[in-house]
Amino acid sequence: QVQLVESGGGLVQAGGSLRLSCAASGRSFSTYHMGWFRQAPGKEREFVTTINKSGSSTYYADSVKGRFTISRDNAKNTVALQMNSLKPEDTAVYYCAAATTVWLPRTENNYVYWGQGTQVTVSS
Numbered sequence: 008q009v010q011l012v013e014s015g016g017g018l019v020q021a022g023g024s025l026r027l028s029c030a031a032s033g034r035s036f037s038t039y040h041m042g043w044f045r046q047a048p049g050k051e052r053e054f055v056t057t058i059n060k061s062g063s064s065t066y067y068a069d070s071v072k073g074r075f076t077i078s079r080d081n082a083k084n085t086v087a088l089q090m091n092s093l094k095p096e097d098t099a100v101y102y103c104a105a106a107t108t109v110w111l112p113r114t115e116n117n118y119v120y121w122g123q124g125t126q127v128t129v130s131s
Contacts, residue, residue, distance in 0.1 A: 016125030029103030
């Protein structure tokens with residue numbers, strides 16, 4: 008069992024930056040691929056990025072490539088999402104999730120544990 012708690016969301020102007028963090032409790036954090044998803048109002052939840060168990064491989068949705076960076080610290084059981092050059096269309100609730108499937112987990116059904124989400128609002 009893994010419990011995930013996100014933090015770091017907030018209100019930022021377009022062009023600004025935010026750093027989200029996800030703290031995992033429980034054992035074996037390093038056995039999970041970790042991912043970030045987001046859900047904007049009135050839209051389905053969508054994949055943002057994922058990082059493999061060791062942190063050596065990452066993958067990004069085209070919409071955030073070059074602006075967002077995912078990282079993890081297995082010693083601290085944390086995964087982070089650095090978001091730069093934010094746009095109003097990045098406004099959403101951001102979720103951290105843990106996957107046990109083979110690499111590369113890009114869909115929701117690959118993930119077995121989810122956080123409660125943190126709101127990110129980007130004003131124009």
